[in-house]
Amino acid sequence: MSVTAAKGFTAAGIAAGIKENGNPDLALVVNNGPRRAAAGVFTSNRVKAAPVLWSEQVLKGGEVGAVVLNSGGANACTGPKGFQDTHATAEKAAEVLNGISGFGASGTPGGSDRTDHGDHTDHSAGEIAVASTGLIGLPLPMDKLLPGIEKAAAELSEHGGEKAAIAIKTTDTIHKTAVVGGDGWTVGGMAKGAGMLAPGLATMLVVLTTDADVEAPALDTALRAATRTTFDRVDSDGCMSTNDTVLLLASGASAVTPAYEEFAEAVRTVCADLARQLIGDAEGASKDIRIEVINAATEDDAVEVGRSIARNNLLKCAIHGEDPNWGRVLSAIGTTGAAFEPDELNVAINGVWVCRDGAVGQDRDLVDMRYREVRITADLAAGTDSAVIWANDLTAEYVHENSAYSS
């Protein structure tokens, strides 16, 4: 169902020829209104891809009519030409969508009752968000991409969400979608990526849609709150992308305005679901590691400690080897500035407290690590705050996948 689970959206996913292997590589998501409210969060990497620089500007207006997403190339570190290519992509999408909007105005569900925001069949490039994913530093083949937009527009459908989700895959082995239903309204979404707001190749892309009648500022608040505790706490390999983009589009097509808390919780649930799927499909991973830091003095302390554990290569190797190596957990905690006393630290792995008071605890042989999900609990004994970070193990397959020439 993906991005077309919510009413008021059409989508398509096609093969434009950007990927040399002929796999789907271009997705189009269109908000048919009546509302076009939107919010977005982007990578905090200071080296930002052209589509991120573009879409950040688009989102400042609080309205997005459509999103063009491509795999097969990140359009990052491509200089002024790369930005021109993104601009041309948005212009082309606006032109093509306006060309079919006569049809759309009569043929799409939202076409007849667009009253609150004027004539939304008029698309302008300034309201077209663009997202790209793939190899950094290569120019996009615009001779493939631009005709691809026409092809995608011709295939726009209320049932196109699945195909759109498939078209944005890079090293993903599965496409990722999630849907939460409210009372008369829906939040759905799609994601690609093999890791964090810092994923494997060069990008996590997420598009969420809702037919709830919510204005841009509330969308923004709900989206930032949701990503802070979901995508921001997924750390597959510690490598932050130049292209990470999370968009939330609202069509208002349900004509229902849910209570803010209820809506925000739905957004958070969809984000958490997609984030969990990203970890579950991370490049080369054999384990999903849930790191919960408890009894921290502050939430920031808990996140800092969780991230330090998540990024410790030695521990990630140990987990891969099903070795409950709590010494490496302590070693990682010790590199942080969080409040704790070394001789008060406790660590559990899959529920067995293998470290008590900074030293040997329960018998490590009690720890069963056969399953994909591994739970590490780090008790800082310094307060009452907590946080959960998701990570993956480090495997020979990860090395292999990321050491191939120009992978």
Place this chain on the structure above:
Amino acid sequence: MSVTAAKGFTAAGIAAGIKENGNPDLALVVNNGPRRAAAGVFTSNRVKAAPVLWSEQVLKGGEVGAVVLNSGGANACTGPKGFQDTHATAEKAAEVLNGISGFGASGTPGGSDRTDHGDHTDHSAGEIAVASTGLIGLPLPMDKLLPGIEKAAAELSEHGGEKAAIAIKTTDTIHKTAVVGGDGWTVGGMAKGAGMLAPGLATMLVVLTTDADVEAPALDTALRAATRTTFDRVDSDGCMSTNDTVLLLASGASAVTPAYEEFAEAVRTVCADLARQLIGDAEGASKDIRIEVINAATEDDAVEVGRSIARNNLLKCAIHGEDPNWGRVLSAIGTTGAAFEPDELNVAINGVWVCRDGAVGQDRDLVDMRYREVRITADLAAGTDSAVIWANDLTAEYVHENSAYSS
């Protein structure tokens, strides 16, 4: 030559049975004077092994009579009992060395002219430094270690430096020593470890010795200056040990007091040599990566950027695959707070400027990456400061070596 290259030192390395495979695992280094000045730097990990906590206290006195080092166990996260074990080790060493000191006073070169610091044949536990390396969280087999000290003491020799260097190996494939000669004085040393002041298993240990007649405060200044730009800038795998220890002992046996700058440079040279050897023998590595950050606004910026590049797993995989993936370098730079503009960044790999002005530069096919050493130059175009960080690639062998049960 190692720690016995400088006059006034004896050393030994033996198999005490701490390692189950019967390999050498206990080293003893004794300063026979006439001076016993010493300085030390230790891990900045807040979770410190018992021997680190002990030796930090010993070094506060500025005098070290002997160092006991063991491999086969880190004595980290071992609680109060671990600290008692370290204390017992120092007590045993003092007792044993005092027992043979009658022999030593007449039989060792420095025995006849110990005048400036009293009778240095008297050892006390408070002047015995202890260093341990191996698995975290396991108690040391004191029934093996304490008799081992007697055995090592019986084998102390002016030619024992090599054996001492061998006895402190863990996953090291070779033992590491270095010597620099001054005008009538010498600085020598030994090291073990497979990485940073943050190595592979659980430790970098380094003992440097000199017969230069230098007092503790000058030793301390020279050692801190040297480690800051050598061991502190080696980052094999980003994992900081609980046991890292670097000691510098001065016997004064040459009766020469070199100019401070000359002495400090010799210490720096030995540290740089040993640090380079650590990188060259890092666990599972196939490449040594020299990351030079140039034209930074500050040295701190240069180090921050260098370390971010050094710790980027995706880049480390790419280097392993001999892929000059400059996009991953830019992505790593972008996560830092250093001063730079993304469209002014330049990156060279093995001298080829594959990235110019934040975009594609010279042809990546010009980059020859067949050799073990790979040079990455990151030009921040923001100032005149620079720094060099050494790192390794990430390999399937690293994963294998560190995922074996209780490695």
